[in-house]
Amino acid sequence: MSTVTETGTGDAAQPVATGEAFHAALDGGPARPPRPSAAAASLAFTWRAMLKIKHVPEQLFDVTAFPVLMTLMFTYLFGGALAGSTAEYLDYLLPGIMAMSVVMTTMYTGVSVKTDMEKGVFDRFRTLPIWRPSVMVGYLLGDAFRYAMACVVILTVGLVLGYRPGGGAAGALAGMGLLILFAFAFSWLWTYLALLLRSEKSVMGVSMMLLFPLSFLSNILVDPATMPGWLQGFVDVNPVTRVVAAVRGLMGGEPVAGDLLWVAVACALLVGVFGTLTMRAYNRK
Amino acid sequence: MGLAIETTGLVKTFGAQRAVDGIDLAVPAGTVYGVLGPNGAGKTTTVRMLATLLRPDAGRALVLGHDVVREAAAVRDLVSLTGQYASVDEDLTGEENLVLLCRLLGHRTPAARERAAQLLEVFGLTGAARRQVKNYSGGMRRRLDIAASIVSTPELLFLDEPTTGLDPRSRNQVWDIVRAVVARGTTVVLTTQYLDEADQLADRIAVIDAGRVVAEGTPGELKSSVGAGTVAVRLRDPEQREAARAVLATALGTPVRAAADPLALTARTPPGGAAGPAARALAELSAAGITVDEFALGQPSLDEVFLALTDRKEASAA
Numbered sequence A: 001m002s003t004v005t006e007t008g009t010g011d012a013a014q015p016v017a018t019g020e021a022f023h024a025a026l027d028g029g030p031a032r033p034p035r036p037s038a039a040a041a042s043l044a045f046t047w048r049a050m051l052k053i054k055h056v057p058e059q060l061f062d063v064t065a066f067p068v069l070m071t072l073m074f075t076y077l078f079g080g081a082l083a084g085s086t087a088e089y090l091d092y093l094l095p096g097i098m099a100m101s102v103v104m105t106t107m108y109t110g111v112s113v114k115t116d117m118e119k120g121v122f123d124r125f126r127t128l129p130i131w132r133p134s135v136m137v138g139y140l141l142g143d144a145f146r147y148a149m150a151c152v153v154i155l156t157v158g159l160v161l162g163y164r165p166g167g168g169a170a171g172a173l174a175g176m177g178l179l180i181l182f183a184f185a186f187s188w189l190w191t192y193l194a195l196l197l198r199s200e201k202s203v204m205g206v207s208m209m210l211l212f213p214l215s216f217l218s219n220i221l222v223d224p225a226t227m228p229g230w231l232q233g234f235v236d237v238n239p240v241t242r243v244v245a246a247v248r249g250l251m252g253g254e255p256v257a258g259d260l261l262w263v264a265v266a267c268a269l270l271v272g273v274f275g276t277l278t279m280r281a282y283n284r285k
Numbered sequence B: 001m002g003l004a005i006e007t008t009g010l011v012k013t014f015g016a017q018r019a020v021d022g023i024d025l026a027v028p029a030g031t032v033y034g035v036l037g038p039n040g041a042g043k044t045t046t047v048r049m050l051a052t053l054l055r056p057d058a059g060r061a062l063v064l065g066h067d068v069v070r071e072a073a074a075v076r077d078l079v080s081l082t083g084q085y086a087s088v089d090e091d092l093t094g095e096e097n098l099v100l101l102c103r104l105l106g107h108r109t110p111a112a113r114e115r116a117a118q119l120l121e122v123f124g125l126t127g128a129a130r131r132q133v134k135n136y137s138g139g140m141r142r143r144l145d146i147a148a149s150i151v152s153t154p155e156l157l158f159l160d161e162p163t164t165g166l167d168p169r170s171r172n173q174v175w176d177i178v179r180a181v182v183a184r185g186t187t188v189v190l191t192t193q194y195l196d197e198a199d200q201l202a203d204r205i206a207v208i209d210a211g212r213v214v215a216e217g218t219p220g221e222l223k224s225s226v227g228a229g230t231v232a233v234r235l236r237d238p239e240q241r242e243a244a245r246a247v248l249a250t251a252l253g254t255p256v257r258a259a260a261d262p263l264a265l266t267a268r269t270p271p272g273g274a275a276g277p278a279a280r281a282l283a284e285l286s287a288a289g290i291t292v293d294e295f296a297l298g299q300p301s302l303d304e305v306f307l308a309l310t311d312r313k314e315a316s317a318a
Ligand SMILES: Nc1ncnc2c1ncn2[C@@H]1O[C@H](COP(=O)(O)OP(=O)(O)OP(=O)(O)O)[C@@H](O)[C@H]1O
Pocket: B014, B017, B019, B037, B038, B039, B040, B041, B042, B043, B044, B045, B046, B084, B193
């Protein structure tokens, strides 16, 4: 026999069973199953990130409309002036635009981590007996999906405008893969900032301040050879420059081992440094 | 009986403010322990320290035998928390929230779905399973939140103000759930601002104010230390109020307050049973020819408990 809390109007209309059914439900989880593995926990959080995209699809705006706009704008704005023709310029520009769009969108990782963290659900996650970085890994893997989407959108626009990757389909895929990998590693910087800074606005502000020089003072739009010497110095050490060079190499069918190695090392360093800092800040909060 | 929680001199400061200022608690295992206090008393801060979310600045806390700082992972294995502000994801549906929690607790996806469906059923949320939580009412959100906490039955469950803002029916549902959870052997630590809630559910209560425990004991002990309750009287004729006041003061032996309403009087009943003195007071009022429209016995309000407790503290300090 199960006793049932009185039914009525309002939200309590559906009864809560508090008799045997309830006890059976409690017995359904008498002992906790073994803790999930780091991978299983990360995947569960990735699933959460994907559900958020499903429920709030507006957040895909920045990886669909924005990259299309960027590609069209820069192709026609600089195309004629810099390389003589848009088709020629696209060979040089497209991998750069792709890198710029994706690197710019990484910024939203910090903002969404910050917004989410202020909510009560974070308290629950932090009291769970799981591998601690899995929450962040989940965010970043969810975002990797967004980056992939931005890449595909830009590649499509490029193909329509006449872009033909010299490396063929394999080269294009490899380039996009490398870019997404870099964006994943780079995003740990934003998760750290999100944990460090006080408000969503300040996360946004600091991200912009870092991203603008990183994107524009690079080899994305123009060949650094045309720049004054002091600027070339900065452009050379700018990680975005190296990533763009590596992606260009892969997509153009002439990968440069040095650039690839550089990106691999940069990724490892970013995750090592900012991943560690993020987790330290996360545990201390 | 062992202790589920044992704290000594727990302190948490935010800037200059001592939100928790040396709290000692001893929570017996398998019971409901009420933490009662007004806004800003330090209830949430205390719970967050015990649930490994905040690091204490001083003092020590053992939860189920594990130190909350040094053995945080072991504590997390055994406890669940339903925070004051919905600890569920507003963007997800009720079902997705529970499946996520099941997966995070180590269930594989098919088992997670089954478990989620079972919990939605007994918590009366099947109809709302596929709606986003942001469209839930307060009561539904609370139930989902508690369901998320017992996906795997924890040894110790923290409920931070689980019924604040709920209507009476939803509140009763939450109470029933708490009773059932405790009957299964889980220890529950429940914070509340309502004396009657603590009274209904808790085996023992700690009253905290300004980050300190000002009283501790069973509900009975607390009430008898404060006075069993209040007598509220409404007269027909405001002219008779002074006379009525004198009669009540003699019959009850406690101070009588004249409320703002010119027809009303309230008094605390003396320690040790309210019914006898109250019946006598009523009889004497009518013997004195005073017309009484309403005569009600009530529990002391939280305010009165606090006034009484802080009064006594100051008196003993003097
Ligand atoms: N993160 C924080 N930073 C600064 N002050 C804080 C913080 N958290 C709590 N406080 C302060 O500490 C005191 C105790 O807060 P706490 O939330 O523990 O009270 P409470 O008893 O849970 O109150 P309520 O009934 O309103 O939930 C309050 O004065 C609050 O302003």
